[in-house]
Amino acid sequence: MLLKDDSNGPPSALAVEEVVTFHSTFAIPAAITGNEEILLKRQKQVKAARRKKKQYLKKLMRRVNPKASKKSKTSVMSAPHQSIRTRYELLYESYLKLLGQPYIINSVFCFNCNNYFYYGDNLAMPKRCQVCHIDFCKPDKITHEKGHLARPDIILDYNPIEKRLQYKKDVQYRRLDNIKLYQEEYLKNLGIIRIDGGVHDKKHVRMRDYWQYMDFRERNIKVFIIRNEDLDRLLANQDNGKSVLQLCHWVGEATIDEELYNIYTKDKDFIERTAKPF
Ligand SMILES: [Zn+2]
Numbered sequence: 001m002l003l004k005d006d007s008n009g010p011p012s013a014l015a016v017e018e019v020v021t022f023h024s025t026f027a028i029p030a031a032i033t034g035n036e037e038i039l040l041k042r043q044k045q046v047k048a049a050r051r052k053k054k055q056y057l058k059k060l061m062r063r064v065n066p067k068a069s070k071k072s073k074t075s076v077m078s079a080p081h082q083s084i085r086t087r088y089e090l091l092y093e094s095y096l097k098l099l100g101q102p103y104i105i106n107s108v109f110c111f112n113c114n115n116y117f118y119y120g121d122n123l124a125m126p127k128r129c130q131v132c133h134i135d136f137c138k139p140d141k142i143t144h145e146k147g148h149l150a151r152p153d154i155i156l157d158y159n160p161i162e163k164r165l166q167y168k169k170d171v172q173y174r175r176l177d178n179i180k181l182y183q184e185e186y187l188k189n190l191g192i193i194r195i196d197g198g199v200h201d202k203k204h205v206r207m208r209d210y211w212q213y214m215d216f217r218e219r220n221i222k223v224f225i226i227r228n229e230d231l232d233r234l235l236a237n238q239d240n241g242k243s244v245l246q247l248c249h250w251v252g253e254a255t256i257d258e259e260l261y262n263i264y265t266k267d268k269d270f271i272e273r274t275a276k277p278f
Contacts (some may be wrong), residue, residue: 056251095248109150156191191255194221
């Protein structure tokens with residue numbers, strides 16, 4: 001009975017065993033031994049529960065703030081196609097919203113069929129293009145082989161709304177022949193915006209960026225490269241964001257204005273940022 005009370009529940013196999021000992025040998029030592037064993041068992045259970053809680057909290061933290069966790073394999077592997085939104089991207093996005101510019105985030109651009117599709121904030125690389133179904137190659141392959149992709153930070157799509165809806169449907173139902181009829185014109189109204197942080201100074205990232213830029217250029221798609229420092233500099237003006245707003249507005253204008261974009265590509269910074277790094 002003593003053992004049953006201590007365990008706060010139905011007697012376990014251990015308790016039953018101890019009760020047998022209790023009757024067959026000497027009462028007190030058996031009871032004490034039983035208590036100790038139960039105590040040990042409980043301590044183990046408490047420790048296991050604590051460990052479980054700790055693991056759960058760790059997992060939760062990783063989900064809330066993926067960057068806070070020590071450099072996990074996934075973040076290293078996905079670095080070339082990072083999809084974690086930086087605060088600079090979020091800042092730029094807030095200005096896009098303010099200006100009502102037609103933008104898309106979390107998309108993948110396929111250099112095989114030249115289409116973009118929504119992919120979500122998935123860290124893992126898409127295995128294949130959702131439109132043409134070609135398998136993508138690994139992110140560190142910077143050669144011009146088929147099956148490479150880009151995950152632009154932001155895409156501006158300045159096509160008329162009815163065209164955009166048509167495009168969305170065509171992409172969804174994989175009507176490649178349909179898209180080809182208007183694709184050339186459609187791509188002219190796209191702007192790829194890169195918000196680059198320090199990672200883009202790394203040699204292998206610079207090489208990938210270079211090939212990616214060339215791929216977009218070959219397809220007459222406009223690319224804009226904004227560095228985090230650019231935004232910092234504009235914010236330092238302390239003009240309630242007016243400077244950032246102007247930049248954002250200007251990029252939008254240049255997306256639909258070939259001449260304006262040509263001026264941009266002759267800019268010293270732009271030439272430097274798109275130069276062949278090797
Ligand atoms: Zn494709």
